[in-house]
Amino acid sequence: MDRLPEFRLLRPVDLAEAVQLIAEPGARVLAGGTDLLPNLRRGLEQPTTLVELGGVAGLSEIAFDSDGLAIGAGVTLARLATDTRIAGPYRAIAEAAREVAGPQHRHAATVGGNLCLDTRCVFYNQSAWWRAANDFCLKRGGQTCHVAPQGQRCHAAFSGDLAPSLIALDAEVERVSARGRRRTPLADLYRDDGAAHLTLDPGELIARVHLPRPAPSLRSGYRKARVRGSMDFPLAGVAIALQLHGPRIVALRVALTGTNSQPLRLEGTEAFLGAAVDAALLGALGKLVARQTSPMRTTAMPSNYRRQVASVLTQRLLQALARPATEEDRPCA
Numbered sequence: 001m002d003r004l005p006e007f008r009l010l011r012p013v014d015l016a017e018a019v020q021l022i023a024e025p026g027a028r029v030l031a032g033g034t035d036l037l038p039n040l041r042r043g044l045e046q047p048t049t050l051v052e053l054g055g056v057a058g059l060s061e062i063a064f065d066s067d068g069l070a071i072g073a074g075v076t077l078a079r080l081a082t083d084t085r086i087a088g089p090y091r092a093i094a095e096a097a098r099e100v101a102g103p104q105h106r107h108a109a110t111v112g113g114n115l116c117l118d119t120r121c122v123f124y125n126q127s128a129w130w131r132a133a134n135d136f137c138l139k140r141g142g143q144t145c146h147v148a149p150q151g152q153r154c155h156a157a158f159s160g161d162l163a164p165s166l167i168a169l170d171a172e173v174e175r176v177s178a179r180g181r182r183r184t185p186l187a188d189l190y191r192d193d194g195a196a197h198l199t200l201d202p203g204e205l206i207a208r209v210h211l212p213r214p215a216p217s218l219r220s221g222y223r224k225a226r227v228r229g230s231m232d233f234p235l236a237g238v239a240i241a242l243q244l245h246g247p248r249i250v251a252l253r254v255a256l257t258g259t260n261s262q263p264l265r266l267e268g269t270e271a272f273l274g275a276a277v278d279a280a281l282l283g284a285l286g287k288l289v290a291r292q293t294s295p296m297r298t299t300a301m302p303s304n305y306r307r308q309v310a311s312v313l314t315q316r317l318l319q320a321l322a323r324p325a326t327e328e329d330r331p332c333a
């Protein structure tokens with residue numbers, strides 16, 4: 001990696017100031033920097049100004065009210081992983097936060113940064129000289145996608161761990177810009193294009209994530225597969241929110257990461273409502289995942305392996321969540 005390029009560093013103290021600064025041409029948001037700074041050192045981005053959000057009042061709060069939970073974009077993943085109020089009812093979020101990178105990263109890394117991290121590809125997350133030697137690629141500076149040379153789109157994979165858990169729990173994001181605020185479903189923050197996977201407008205940033213109160217019997221969890229167990233991006237990751245009445249499913253939401261250019265909310269799970277979690281259902285769910293995930297040759301692991309891992313992780317997680325609750329599963333006071 002090269003040295004960091006020159007840039008102006010600005011530190012707003014409130015959101016109004018932050019959105020004014022981020023509206024300037026060449027400005028980028030800087031949160032924990034654990035994704036953005038390595039990318040700058042690889043020459044993947046050349047912002048002239050970084051707007052650092054660490055001092056912005058209110059962005060680091062976790063607030064509960066009668067509607068549910070609001071998580072500030074500046075909350076660190078270390079805090080999310082250990083906050084006992086989240087661990088019970090919103091278990092999938094705590095589990096996903098715990099799985100991101102290593103402990104030191106998680107102390108700096110934020111919710112906003114994790115939701116907005118860049119997509120990844122073996123032909124892209126490389127030094128400038130490596131990419132130059134390969135004539136760059138469609139995503140930055142080149143004409144051809146080395147993964148799918150006949151196509152005209154980038155297939156780099158979205159690999160954030162947090163988004164699937166939040167999507168499975170029906171999260172909305174609060175977006176703020178100089179033009180005002182709006183709330184949209186988190187799934188709508190993304191599009192299936194590895195070169196432009198975020199739907200943030202120019203000058204728009206994420207202020208908070210909002211989650212509805214979960215039904216008392218809702219269970220959720222997150223599982224991922226990675227090359228290095230101690231610290232690595234997901235080859236595939238899955239979050240499930242499940243509600244049972246006796247042995248029968250009354251709510252089932254599944255979301256995945258690592259396999260497509262956007263976090264994938266699995267479609268068609270309503271077909272399982274009213275059914276029990278048995279071998280036939282798990283087999284059908286596995287097939288649904290295999291049909292909708294489309295991993296490409298963007299990691300060192302073969303695409304088909306990632307597709308199969310996504311199916312198996314989903315089946316195992318649903319099986320685990322459907323087991324009778326133990327003491328460990330009960331929400332923390």
Ligand SMILES: Cc1cc2nc3c(=O)[nH]c(=O)nc-3n(C[C@H](O)[C@H](O)[C@H](O)COP(=O)(O)OP(=O)(O)OC[C@H]3O[C@@H](n4cnc5c(N)ncnc54)[C@H](O)[C@@H]3O)c2cc1C
Nearest residue numbers: 031032033034035036101110112113114116160161206232
């Ligand atoms: C060795 C290593 C391993 C890693 N492993 C994982 C992993 O296993 N799983 C995983 O998910 N990630 C992993 N990461 C990536 C990264 O650490 C995390 O995704 C982290 O959560 C990013 O958050 P951050 O606050 O550091 O974001 P930053 O690097 O500060 O920002 C990332 C991007 O988000 C934008 N951004 C930040 N905040 C906002 C906001 N509020 N509104 C709009 N845009 C915003 C920035 O402009 C930038 O484009 C790893 C990184 C490293 C270096």
Ligand code: SF4
Nearest residue numbers: 121137145154155156
């Ligand atoms: S998928 Fe293709 S265009 Fe996208 S980063 Fe990889 S090689 Fe480049």
